[in-house]
Structures are given as C-alpha cells and as structure tokens.
Amino acid sequence: MxxxxxxxxxxxxxxxxxxxxxxxxxxxxxxxxxxxxxxxxxxxxxxxxxxxxxxxxxxxxxxxxxxxxxxxxxxxxxxxxxxxxxxxxxxxxxxxxxxxxxxxxxxxxxxAPVPTTPVDLMLAKTRRNEGSPAARLKTLSYVDNVLARAEALAAGADEAVMRNNHGDLTCAAAANLFWITDDVLFTPALHCGVLNGLVRARVIEAARALRVEVHEVARGAEALDEAQAVFLTNSLIGVRPARRFEGETFGPHALVERLREAALD
The missing domain is CATH 3.30.470.10 (Aminotransferase class 4, branched-chain amino acid transferase, N-terminal domain)
Incomplete structure (x- = not known):
C-alpha cells in the first residue's frame, strides 16, 4: 500500500x-x-x-x-x-x-484560468533524450523542460518548442505539438521522445473521425516554417493555437477550432 x-x-x-x-x-x-x-x-x-x-x-x-x-x-x-x-x-x-x-x-x-490568447513559441536549445524512457513519461525529473521554458521566457515567448538529439521536433516544454500543412495534420511520433498526451490522443482520434489525414512523423523545425497553423495540447489548455514561431506568424485556422471542439466533447 x-x-x-x-x-x-x-x-x-x-x-x-x-x-x-x-x-x-x-x-x-x-x-x-x-x-x-x-x-x-x-x-x-x-x-x-x-x-x-x-x-x-x-x-x-x-x-x-x-x-x-x-x-x-x-x-x-x-x-x-x-x-x-x-x-x-x-x-x-x-x-x-x-x-x-x-x-x-x-x-x-x-x-487554472482558461488561456484566452494564442501562444508565442520559440525553438529551444535544450534537447530531449529520445533514447530515455523518461522522455515518454511524466517523471519527476523535469529539469530539461524547466530549462526550455526558461529559454522561452528569456526570449520573450510563452513556450518553447523542443527537439531531440537528432534534431527532430518533439513537443513544447509542457504540451504536445501539432501543425497543419495543406490541411493535413502532423504531430511528432512517440519514438522521437514524446509523451503520449491524453489530449494528443483525443485530437488524433477526433481528426480521423472528421476524415482528416493524420501523420505522426520525425521532422525538423523547418516543418513549422511551412505550416498553415500550429497548436499545442495538454489537459489544462486543451487545444491552444500558436500565433508566432521564430519569425513565422499564424492566423486562425478552421480545422484547429473543429479539433478543439471535437476533442473537448
């Protein structure tokens, strides 16, 4: 016990x-x-x-x-x-x-107030170790996430986008990461060193129910430069759209709102 x-x-x-x-x-x-x-x-x-x-x-x-x-x-x-x-x-x-x-x-x-604004993102130097089991768990060893968030705040952003040791996108410091390109939904694959977020899973399920093509991928940060929209997910923010990432700006996207509504039902 x-x-x-x-x-x-x-x-x-x-x-x-x-x-x-x-x-x-x-x-x-x-x-x-x-x-x-x-x-x-x-x-x-x-x-x-x-x-x-x-x-x-x-x-x-x-x-x-x-x-x-x-x-x-x-x-x-x-x-x-x-x-x-x-x-x-x-x-x-x-x-x-x-x-x-x-x-x-x-x-x-x-x-935990409801977030009312889109999130501004930056690319962190701090990396996730995709070879460690801890990268896919919510362990008490969260110092890499702490350092990444500190990088974001020091740069005037709200949240950090993290990569693994291969340079593949993984997640934000405290959220899963998604982007939309040509109306197709992308998110980093779990083997990149990604927590299997509960809202992440619901968003993927909702997208497939809406007949949206979904890909779990290993891609570099340049994928976000080509995106129509970027958003984050976790249990407190639900689905939160991004406004900026390293000089790129994103406007509202209808699919993000549809996924937000479907995932929270």
Whole structure:
C-alpha cells in the first residue's frame, strides 16, 4: 500500500522523489465539479510505474486524494489544476532502491484560468533524450523542460518548442505539438521522445473521425516554417493555437477550432 499525504504534507528528506526525481506525476483538469479524465490519468501513471519498476499504487487512495484536493485548496467551485505526485518513497544513500519500495502519493490543486490568447513559441536549445524512457513519461525529473521554458521566457515567448538529439521536433516544454500543412495534420511520433498526451490522443482520434489525414512523423523545425497553423495540447489548455514561431506568424485556422471542439466533447 502507498503512503497517502494530505495537501499540506511534507516529504521526508530521504524521499527518492526529492533526492533523485524517482517518481511520476499527473496533472489533470478540475472543471468545477469533476475530474472527467481521472481514470485515464491514473491508467497512465500505472503504466509508468510498470516501466519504472515501481510497485502498483492504491487506485482508491489516488482517486480520493485527487477529488479532495480542489476543496482543500479552496478551489472546489472553480477551474483548477490537480497534480497527483507519486514518489518511490524513502531509500538509503545512493541510486539503489530498497528491496521493497514504499511509494508515496500526494495531491494538490491550484487555480487554472482558461488561456484566452494564442501562444508565442520559440525553438529551444535544450534537447530531449529520445533514447530515455523518461522522455515518454511524466517523471519527476523535469529539469530539461524547466530549462526550455526558461529559454522561452528569456526570449520573450510563452513556450518553447523542443527537439531531440537528432534534431527532430518533439513537443513544447509542457504540451504536445501539432501543425497543419495543406490541411493535413502532423504531430511528432512517440519514438522521437514524446509523451503520449491524453489530449494528443483525443485530437488524433477526433481528426480521423472528421476524415482528416493524420501523420505522426520525425521532422525538423523547418516543418513549422511551412505550416498553415500550429497548436499545442495538454489537459489544462486543451487545444491552444500558436500565433508566432521564430519569425513565422499564424492566423486562425478552421480545422484547429473543429479539433478543439471535437476533442473537448
């Protein structure tokens, strides 16, 4: 059984999540009265535990923590981000986990206003390691994403577009990436070092239902220079169009709006 922590809990100083980034997290949208995709988030965290060799966590505890977090944070009636954190628990000095890890779970919530403007993007120097399992998981080791976002803010942009070590597009610092060229939808393939985002999957499904051609590809940043439209997706922003990328500008595109509506149904 995992240790469950309330909103104001502190993790001990020997916790492996704190010391080594050994763990996972999920960020989900509280709509004001529900977490509509909670089960999908818990399923992804469960799969992540299998990949990392962590014991299964208690789904009932996790569900209860997530549902309680908005009220505990005073956000029960509003739009909020709920973050569920799972660490590998306490361990001795060094890299080796205990023979029987005892993971810890905690959840907290914070207000998450709806984005009202398109996003300005820049190309980050910080790369994703496509050969690492962590590149396809929401692990607690997120420093590359932190550095990429810092690059974007320093450049006067809102968000960074990241590449892998081969120069292929991967994602934004905290979102999946899509673009439209000749009315065909493109997104980086998972093997490029991409998180299999839940909204990403819904957008792809919605596009195919609308009979839009979809390609998951390995392409360089020049693909965005040729695009009609670019947009980002994650559980908090839904589908958010881009306005600029490295000197290129994008106007509204009807397909982006159709996908936004279909993916959020």
């Amino acid at each position: 995992t240790d469950a922590f309330p909103l104001d809990a502190s993790f001990p100083l020997d916790d492996r999540g704190l010391l080594l980034g050994d763990g996972l997290f999920e960020t989900m949208l509280w709509t004001g009265d529900d977490l509509p995709h909670l089960d999908a988030h818990l399923a992804r965290m469960t799969a992540g535990c299998e990949t990392l060799g962590l014991p299964a966590f208690d789904l009932g505890e996790a569900r209860a923590l997530c549902l309680a977090a908005p009220g505990e944070a005073g956000q029960g009636g509003g739009r909020a981000a709920v973050r569920l954190t799972l660490t590998a628990g306490s361990g001795g000095r060094g890299l080796d986990r205990p023979a029987a890890p005892a993971p810890r779970l905690a959840a907290r919530a914070a207000a």
